[in-house]
Amino acid sequence: MFATVDKDACIGCGACPDICPEVFKMEDDGLAEAYKNPVPSEVEASAKEAAEGCPTDAIHLED
Numbered sequence: 001m002f003a004t005v006d007k008d009a010c011i012g013c014g015a016c017p018d019i020c021p022e023v024f025k026m027e028d029d030g031l032a033e034a035y036k037n038p039v040p041s042e043v044e045a046s047a048k049e050a051a052e053g054c055p056t057d058a059i060h061l062e063d
Helices: 015-019 041-053
Strands: 002-005 024-026 032-034 059-062
Touching (some): 002 032, 015 024, 041 059
Antiparallel strands (some): 002 059, 024 032
16 A cells, blocks of 8 residues: 655645654645555554545545
């Protein structure tokens, strides 16, 4: 699974790194980044939770 963050849609709320810090972090520009790809299998569930919890649907997960 691969994770991406749509920077145009991200509002920098910080929910994704709170839920899944193994995959997401906040950048200096205040927006989120998916820094770990492919997503480690042991954190796929929390990456999905982060995507589902994103208020702007900025996180995209692909197999």
